[in-house]
Amino acid sequence: MGKLQEVRNKQVIFRDYIESSTRFPIESDFVISTENTIHLEVPKGSNGVLVKNLHLSCDPYMYILMMNIKVPQSLDVFAPYTPGSVITGCGVAKILDSGHPNFKKGDLVWGITGWEEYSLITKPEELFKIDHTDVPLSYYTGILGMPGVTAYFGFHEVCAPKKGEYVFVSAAVGAVGQLVGQFAKLMGCYVVGSAGSQEKVELLKNKFGFDAAFNYKEEHNLDAALKRCFPEGIDIYFDNVGGKMLDAVLLNMRNHGRIALCGMITQYNILEQPEGVNNLINLLTRRVRMQGFAALDYYPFYSKFLESVLPYIREGKIVSIEDVAQGLESGPSAFVGLFSGRNVGKQVVAIAHN
């Protein structure tokens, strides 16, 4: 059994389901617990890894897991959280002990981990080893992690862009949106983004190089705003919000346009009685393709993604903005802020520096 080093393990505990799905998450859906301890070694015979968590990622999909939605087995990536247990999410971590041949002490990894100081990960084969550390480690929660994979393959594969096409991105300062817009500019597209504040609109135009941007909260008619930005119509819509914006976009699509459904953050709180989308007939008359997708389907191509994106980062051709909250205790507040758009850029929680 050896001399096991046992330490306190601070955790973010999920309190209970949002039963009616009629509200967004609030901080009191979570409890910070300091009651648990952990042995900093992998149990004998296990092929898991014991990690120290460094950065945690706040992602909108985690809200879905807070509702007790019965999901078919085929949707087990959306299996709900367990009340009273630590929540999980993407993160960057350092391996302290390994029972798995692919990992050794000191390796850096990213993938699904717990919102806690230390985690025992029992399926380490689902982790990605971090080989490139000349970029900030937190990037592996964003531009080089799940949101990066989402943006890269969602845009290049699902949207099948061509040079010169008209591209619209909603929630465009978010972790995924800011990257999609930059990928689109690199392709030679005309790119417009929407966001929820004047500050974000300025970022889109001045930091991320969008051709134009608008604050959706200041537009009383989204259809008119889109017609103003896209007098020729929209070829590609990268949808991070769903709902009314999607409905307005449907009125402005060009023939043979493509819509990538990446997120429906406006709809997650009304899953049981979502807003109706009324203009679907335009998919038919304009022969538009609309496709839902998920990053995990593209994880097998992660190395191809890195080969393409790392040089862009090193050459400054793609930039990334992060909103970093300090300390595990700030996690619930940081996560909750996603749903009011409080974050500016990718929301990260830094819980340890090494």
Added chain:
Amino acid sequence: MGKLQEVRNKQVIFRDYIESSTRFPIESDFVISTENTIHLEVPKGSNGVLVKNLHLSCDPYMYILMMNIKVPQSLDVFAPYTPGSVITGCGVAKILDSGHPNFKKGDLVWGITGWEEYSLITKPEELFKIDHTDVPLSYYTGILGMPGVTAYFGFHEVCAPKKGEYVFVSAAVGAVGQLVGQFAKLMGCYVVGSAGSQEKVELLKNKFGFDAAFNYKEEHNLDAALKRCFPEGIDIYFDNVGGKMLDAVLLNMRNHGRIALCGMITQYNILEQPEGVNNLINLLTRRVRMQGFAALDYYPFYSKFLESVLPYIREGKIVSIEDVAQGLESGPSAFVGLFSGRNVGKQVVAIAHN
């Protein structure tokens, strides 16, 4: 100027727009006119063709043209009819006189023509010449015409089917639906169809070889009906109706499923305030592709289509049911019947035999 043969030209005239789009077409939207005459020769210097119309096709999309919907130029295939003028649609015709090098007197063609005894077609390059006459000529309004192209490419290209997949077809006895189901069976799929009467349900099972079928009018819960027919979920939905059926299907799609949007006959009468589709979030969580398409995008591949489908017809591997109304005067009634599902199979109007 020559000796021009001038004859009476009976026509179906469009009376006026259905302004509010709050109702389906009715017979009195049309007038049968015997006032006009036509010279049975192509005007000197024209490269058009003068045809005698033999069979006219009743297609749901024609209803869209009866509403005065302002369409962008990119949607000019949906340019509305002109009040007081003859309506147009797909048909089979015989060339009486030609100013175009590709056509000569006696040739049989199919394509867009007028609902009248004789038509002067000024863009004959958009017509298809009929080379195979060992099958009924009326087939070129259905299985070998626009609905056939729609079914073939909509299923094989848009739905990208694989052997053994679960396929659902709505309006399954219709001109397109009956073919989609048979193509799906030939691919080795499991196929279920919906229709609006017990007679049609029997046809689906006994004539077209569907694995199962249900009468949507007798199901008070479409979601439950689909779960009964597809306990494992649906891989492919070929949507001919839109609206509530589409919404119920969205709850039953499997991961990576495909939905081909071919028609939204339930929605055409409420275009200005269509029914909301509430379950789009399932496109995202299940990573489903939904795509509108139109036959005309596949017309360049018509010869490939014929090569594939003609042998199936000759070998009896694909059958087709037509509902043939006799005489131009029966045209309005036959067309109007589409919207109450009165037709059984492809609705054709036979106006001349040769």
